[in-house]
Amino acid sequence: MDFNKIKEMGLEYAEKGKNAALDLAEKGRTQAKIVNAQGKLYKAQRQLGALVYSLAKGNEENQPLVDKYIEMIANIEQELADLKASLEPDAIIETTFEEKDEADDDVTEDAPAAPAEEKPEADEAKTCPQCGAPISDDALFCNKCGAQL
Numbered sequence: 295m296d297f298n299k300i301k302e303m304g305l306e307y308a309e310k311g312k313n314a315a316l317d318l319a320e321k322g323r324t325q326a327k328i329v330n331a332q333g334k335l336y337k338a339q340r341q342l343g344a345l346v347y348s349l350a351k352g353n354e355e356n357q358p359l360v361d362k363y364i365e366m367i368a369n370i371e372q373e374l375a376d377l378k379a380s381l382e383p384d385a386i387i388e389t390t391f392e393e394k395d396e397a398d399d400d401v402t403e404d405a406p407a408a409p410a411e412e413k414p415e416a417d418e419a420k421t422c423p424q425c426g427a428p429i430s431d432d433a434l435f436c437n438k439c440g441a442q443l
């Protein structure tokens with residue numbers, strides 16, 4: 295009788311331990327998704343910045359394309375918010391600092407430098423599958439036809 299009680303307790307704790315491990319694994323996956331989504335977000339924001347910059351520079355407008363980027367960024371932000379909400383606040387590890395600094399560096403380096411001069415190389419490397427227009431290496435949409443890349 296005592297033995298059964300001990301066995302029961304043992305099983306109970308084993309089950310608890312298992313659930314805690316699963317919980318941790320789940321959080322790890324969620325954090326990986328957060329890092330991934332943050333990477334996508336920075337990329338989309340960088341692309342939007344580059345697009346707005348090049349449009350302003352050429353005194354052009356392409357609101358539909360700008361809207362596509364804004365919509366994509368909003369979607370990623372929503373995804374991030376959902377992912378973060380699924381974690382307890384204390385479980386969010388600061389994995390993104392390095393990547394954030396990197397992204398910031400890119401922006402500060404790209405913007406003041408002459409982007410027109412570094413584009414041609416990338417342009418030759420990649421073209422839009424829809425319309426064949428040259429596109430920058432990590433563009434998310436074709437600047438010409440707006441196709442998602």
Ligand SMILES: [Zn+2]
Nearest residue numbers: 422425436439
């Ligand atoms: Zn295109």
